[in-house]
Amino acid sequence: MKNIKVKINNKTHDLAVRDSELLIETLRDRLGLLGTKYSCLEGDCGVCTVLLDGKNCLSCLILSADADGHEVVTIEGIAQKGGLHSLQESFVKNGAIQCGFCTPGMILAAKALLDGNPSPTDEEIAGGLDGNLCRCTGYIKIIDAVREASQRLKDGK
């Protein structure tokens, strides 16, 4: 067991975690943050994507112990006061969500992308989402949604 201090969605948690505990397990099983999805546990699909210090991170490939002293943001942590995040709004509006299982990871990967590159080209958007699989949409409306969100964010909406 290891004692860790980790900031999750702006709240600091002191947790005793097993040495082998994965971040996805801590988030889902311990903290009930079920928006972080679980699909392959091999780092291949991206549905468990969270932000670690603002960077795209697969929570199935990192030990919770290694998150000690870092900051984690999950899908539950990005809604803003009074409403959804611009990315969430534009995913809803553009039909970028079908079964929804890839959506939390996809939105977080998109957030990591836009935080670093506020005006991405379509190729850059696709590149930023390359590690996040979606079997329903064919990605077209997802890319539309990210493009629109980047505009909304620049317009301060």
Place this chain on the structure above:
Amino acid sequence: MENRTTNPVGKSVPRIDARQKATGEAVYAFDLKLPGMLVGKMLRSPYPHARILNIDTSKAEKLEGVAAVITAEDTFKIKFGSNEFFFPNTVDQMALESEKVRYIGDEIAAVAAVDEETAQKALSLISVKYEVLPAVFDAVLAMKPGAPQIHSAMNNIGVMMPVQFGDADKGLKESDYIREDVFVLQSAAHCALEPHVSLGKYEVSNDRITLWTSTQAPFKVREALAKTLRMAEADIRVVKLNVGGGFGGKLEMLPMDFAACLLSKKSGGLPVKICCTRQEEFSFTRRKHPMIYKLKSGVKRDGTLMAITGEVIADGGAYCSYGPTVVAASIMRIFMVYKITNIRIMGFRVYTNNPICGAIRGFGGVQSGFAIESHMDMLARGIGMDPVEFRLKNATDPNMTTINKLILSSNGLKDCIKKAAEVSGWKNKYANAKDKAKNVARGIGMAIAADVMGSKMYKAHESAGSIIKVEEDGSVYLFTGAADTGQGSDTAMAQIAAQELGVAYERVRVKAADTEITPFDTGSFASRVTFISGNATKNAATDAKKQILEVVASELKLEKDDLDIRDEQVVKKQDGSAVMSFDRAVQLCYSFNYGHLIIGRGSYNPKTTPIDFRTGEGNVSGSYGFEAQVAEVEVNKKTGQVKVIKMYDVHDIGYPINPMSVHGQIEGSIVMGIGYTLHENLKFNEGRVVNPSFSKYRIPRATDISPIESIFIETNDPQGPFGAKGMGEASLLPTAAAIANAIYDAVGVQIKDLPITPQKVLKAIREKEAV
């Protein structure tokens, strides 16, 4: 209410569940956790074919933390299947096998324990003695005399499916040009991102079971559970929550569903959850039928299609599942597309010791779509005819009855073909002279398709039902058996209900697919939900509206038939003048003098005729959908690499309930189709899946996609709800052939086996150059 979208049908309203999914609040079976919940795991056969001599579970049972171990001895040994209505002899699988295992992964036992580790350890403590039997992994070899016998079926042929009309030999004889082609289709995986999950909870007090499962067909699962557990359907409740994709892979009871329920019972009522790992998903759930599709057809010089003959051999793996109807559907779609009077195709669904094949989006039509539409292009070219002209000459028409008695009422196929040719610039691009000096050649190809909207599978009917209750505060609740697995049926049903009831879309709350609460619905398959469940929902809304208008008419001394509800107002039909608001009307219904609760009900069973599976005759669906697709590709002659530049899809969808959702279904289908065409390939070695992960089995990624132009042809189907047709699968059917035909246009080689890898293209180009 902030947003008020009245008359929502035809509008791209946001999905009813999109906000929950965007925030991570949406709950999937995978997320469920109940007090005292145990972890369940399946013990699977390591051999492709073996006799079970002995199973000893005593050590596992004694392990600390193990709550229950089950084998076939704990069951009634009742077989289940998926095509029992038409093919009762293909009901061939047991939830837990006791005598023989027939593929690597066949379920033999299951355990429930306090945690994952203990469950895993318990599995390793179960000792099974096998007598390994010779196995067969090739469908053609399996049909030969002397091949290992997998079930009792002669020559391992699970089902033989002859389709025969007219005089095919005479048709060939009268043809000016005949050609014969053999197409080879690989297996593929559904790759729904949510793995299969089963959470069973037995109620000791009532001897009842609840199963939460990731399913496309809760009522089908209930039926199979009741049968195999020998319980009344009334004592089994199957609940669907949000489902993370299905694509045909979640259309039947799996042994893990059965095991989760029985383990819970044996554990004294503790809930048991079994989750598939991704490796189990790829290796042991269901998959696409690999097929060998042989076609020999003849045409007149003027392009008239004279005869089609052929043979289809499908390797269905160890158990039949939906295999018989998959093979039938792969052949019978041809009648929806082409006016053909002379046909003879023999289909075989063959047992092998490979993992089980079943339903997957397209239901055999992806395989036949590639074979038939590649073949048709070659026939057209053989007589020097433009493939678009050839298809226009032979395509089916509206209001016709086909030779096998399909009733095609609304049919926009020819309009689809014309529009696809127009928007893709076919005339200026097809058969263009290529610059031989260039390494990269561009080509264009077309393929067409049609699909059903419904098909009887496991019941004599394929009804769907809906209930609508309107509460005193004007809130509208829709109860539907339709199973939304991400395709958007909850949204479409809410739009249909709101439109018919005359209220805003935002008023409607949907409660769906819980066998104890919602009306019956056969499930999400055969592109049936918008058409069948949509009609049921529309009927329920009509009924609720009638009840409200009766009260208003009585109160105001008006004729109820002169009234309607539009834009949340009760209006006079004649001049549209408002009589009172919807809210006021509902309050009136619930007022002192009336006290009338508004509960509307509706059901719908499409008009079809039984299919005679000895010939292929019968009207399988209430209506049919059509489409044409054009692919533009670039082929690199030095590397064999194929790049899809653009896809054009023109689709007779009747009328789009939600255009954004319909485009989304089409885009998703096409991208899935491109994956199958160019790289997806579930591979086997002696019955073992060798690429059971997303890193080895590559599905399309965001960086792979090309632009898609999706256009609707609105034929306003007379039977569809608000003219709508089903359309969830058709766009996947022509994609492979459109691409293969475009590759031919680019570099003059026709690839007849999928996936079209660079190696195959390069080899074909070299062979052509060598001639």
